[in-house]
Amino acid sequence: MSRENDLMEKIVSLAKRRGFIFPTAEKYGGLGGFWDWGPLGVELKNNIKREWWKRFVQERRDVVGLDSAIVTNPEVWKKSGHIGGFADKLVECKYCHHRFKQEDIKESNQCPDCGKSVFEPARDFNLMFKTFVGPVEASTSVAYLRPETAQNIYVNFETIAQTSRLKVPFGIAQIGKAFRNEITPGNFVFRTREFEQMELEYFVNPKEDDRWFSYWVKETIKWFLDLGIKKENLREHEQAKDELAHYAKATVDVEYNWPFSTGAGDKGWAELMGVANRTDFDLKAHGLKYKDESGEFVPYVIEPSFGVERSALAFLLDAYDEVKGGRTTTTESNKEKEVVLHLHKSLAPIKVAVLPLSKKTDLAKVANDLYEAIRKNFISAYDDVASIGRRYRRQDEIGTPYCVTVDFESLNDKKVTVRDRDTMEQERVPMAELSKYLNHKLNEIL
Amino acid sequence: MSRENDLMEKIVSLAKRRGFIFPTAEKYGGLGGFWDWGPLGVELKNNIKREWWKRFVQERRDVVGLDSAIVTNPEVWKKSGHIGGFADKLVECKYCHHRFKQEDIKESNQCPDCGKSVFEPARDFNLMFKTFVGPVEASTSVAYLRPETAQNIYVNFETIAQTSRLKVPFGIAQIGKAFRNEITPGNFVFRTREFEQMELEYFVNPKEDDRWFSYWVKETIKWFLDLGIKKENLREHEQAKDELAHYAKATVDVEYNWPFSTGAGDKGWAELMGVANRTDFDLKAHGLKYKDESGEFVPYVIEPSFGVERSALAFLLDAYDEVKGGRTTTTESNKEKEVVLHLHKSLAPIKVAVLPLSKKTDLAKVANDLYEAIRKNFISAYDDVASIGRRYRRQDEIGTPYCVTVDFESLNDKKVTVRDRDTMEQERVPMAELSKYLNHKLNEIL
DSSP states (O other): OOOOOHHHHHHHHHHHHTHHHHHHTTGGGGOOOOOOEHHHHHHHHHHHHHHHIIIIIIITTTEEEEEOOOOOOOOHHHHHHHHHHHEEEEBBBBBTEEEEEEHHTTTOOOTTTTTTOOOOEEEEEEOOEEEEEOOSSSSSGEEEOOOOOOHHHHHTTTHHHHHHTOOSSSSEEEEEEEEEOSSBBBTTTTTTTEEEEEEEEEEOOGGGGGHHHHHHHHHHHHHHHHHHGEEEEEEEEEEETTTTTOOOOOOEEEEESSOOSSSSSSSTEEEEEEEETTTTTTHHTTTEEEEEEEEEEEEEEEEEEEEEEHHHHHHHHOOOOOOESSSSSSSGGGEEEEEOOOOOTOOOOOOOOEEOOOOOOOHHHHHHHHHHHTTTOOOEOOOOOSSSHHHHHHHHHHHHHHEEEEEEHHHHHHHEEETTTTTOOOOEEEGGGGGHHHHHHHSSOO | OOOOOTTHHHHHHHHHHHEEEEEGGGTTTTTEEEEEEHHHHHHHHHHHHHHHIIIIITTTEEEEBBBBBEEEEEEEHHHHTHHOOOEEEEEEEETTOOEEEHHHHHTTSSSSTOOOBBOOOOOOEEOEEEEOSOOOGGGGGGGBBOOSSSHHHTTHHHHHHHHHTTTSSSSEEEEEEEOOOOSSSSSSTOSEEEEEEEEEEEOOGGGGGGHHHHHHHHOOOOOOHHTOOGGEEEEEEETTTTTOOTTOSSEEEEEEESOOOOOOTTTTEEEEEEEETTTTTTHHHHOOOEEEEEEEOOEEEEEEEEHHHHHHHHHHHHHEEESSSSSOOOSGGGGGGEEEEOOTTTTTOOOEEEEEEEHHHHHHHHHHHHHHHHHHSSOOOOOOOOHHHHHHHHHHHTTSEEEEEOOOOHHHEEEEEEETTTTOOEEEEEEEGHHHHHHHHHHSOO
């Protein structure tokens, strides 16, 4: 696949046209940094979350899950340092009172909104969304939408260690929404104000932190590779001392080669996810500790932190391919550009499409019965509109791994044709064995 | 099961002790109406959501999913009527400015907080949580946390009908967080301020609304029954004219027989979920319509609306059972009260527990290998601490359907004992066939 400059535009267009991702409330002008995930998008997100949970919770004896509240007691954010420190430095226009990052006005030194050029000195503006809990709108009722899921994990550390009878090293994983009032959201769903995190806080003996840090960098990269991200589009970036967050001893950004510039770093290379050694900063901040046969200590935390939307974007970009004809059409004159989304089978929103070659009643009946059976096991589609070539293209474009064609011969030999999206191979499979066949094909990996 | 008065206390205690549900940030005094779901709780919630999605999206050709933003353009809430009308009438104390529902002060007419008795006249206070998007905290940047997922579905109605090529009747389903600044949250997770909804908006031709309304009432009740809720604890309550929301033509509350009084209705009977015929109110409010070969019209909406937390509470309460001895102990003196959670297999947080009879190396090795293999397919537990009777009790109490005991005979005959939580039957199963056996047992229903 060539990484054309317009790859991002193609994905944005495909995402909208086929129901992956829409701007939220577009009818009312949208809202910057907020997106709705449509019928295919929600399946993709669910699949990503399921694979993450399977790998990092279900298959591990040392990790358990958590689903904590988005709005919690604000003392959590005071102790964690977010109320004091989670801020962007902004300058405010003296005339229109709009606020900007210093670098966004420094060229012209004129307000991008009203054109004047007198600014208040730069001040910190907190990135947390504020709200009020209870019937009184007052400073005493202020609460925040969490800017990360991690803190809720720390606060539950002692309770979970006890109720789940866990001993260090062990981890607590969480998937859930987080909110950051970013001044400049952008690049489609790369940086949004509302997003879903998949975070693992792994608690280790401080003597073993380096070993576990390396371990988790490897494991997280492996997860992306196993789910089909191309090796050449991933790299490790170890943060230099001056890049590190104040609480971190070490951080590796797993970077993806995005087809756009994020303004930071090396051309398109920018953070896909990060692994941080957060030391004992957070547990100490909340006054938590741990005791086992080796004594009492405050564990160090190794944190692999993923974003669902950003991961989804990487999976979509990485899976995108264009072929000049030959897949669904054979005549020379029809050799149009064909789009194939080579999504990993586990991530594909729709697993199987049933395509009857005709709408005639007897054929439709057989195809319908097959579809009814298949969709009990897999998210499936039924499509009997337009030519078979066009229908293949529709499924290729959204990454459906298997198309099942029911033709007139099927009425006699009780077999159907199963087409593999990637190999293009077509196999004739007895209908009675189709469920078993698909089950085997779709579950063979991971 | 007797529905004792203290059933609720038992569930609250079990939920906390075993890691189902904790008050959020309890260390800092919690926050009223917000809860954290622990390691077992998140699995229970995930299972409920998965079963709902499977039944109402995956298995249906007429329903697709959506995952929209929690914070959206506020115009949505203006058009829907929420900014104007989604409010509680409250009176405010002239002295301490705290606010209350009229009925909470009418007995004494004294402020419950400061004891004074002079109040401002009752006024409307909106139940939506307010926040500010963007760098300026001003009226122009106000946005709201959605109080329901339904409106995001309506706003996407035309786009989804088009991209998914759907024709009325069809539905759009969504699972996601919603927030209501309830004045009096309570009864554990029955009424919370942050909660997760599972909503289906089913769009029908206005001529067919009554038929579809009845259909969806039946389907939703069937879902609860199929997942094990006892028939005698469910009933339909058809709302009378004066109970109906202004937009609704008809509403049926599916009520559960809760072991507490909700203050409304008939003793413990109160809403578990609801099905409403919302007519064309919402689509009209957003100026949306629909066209097919029968002409242009505004569809009616039939809405089955579930809460994940409230459903989880019903499943837990309904599954709770106490047995006086005889399950895990045989000697008379040991016949203590034993707790069994008869959760449906699909909902049980942990599907299989592997229990080696001894910690001796050779036995532990066999048990560990089994456990490694099992947890690739199912969330599983490994427990080698305490007597086998106590370990059975631990698993019974959290509803684990199958316990696999590895004993010394296993080393010879390569078989293990599988104990069924409900029937108490013990079956000797060859280790080589265990995965297949469990897979069959755990997937046979639903």
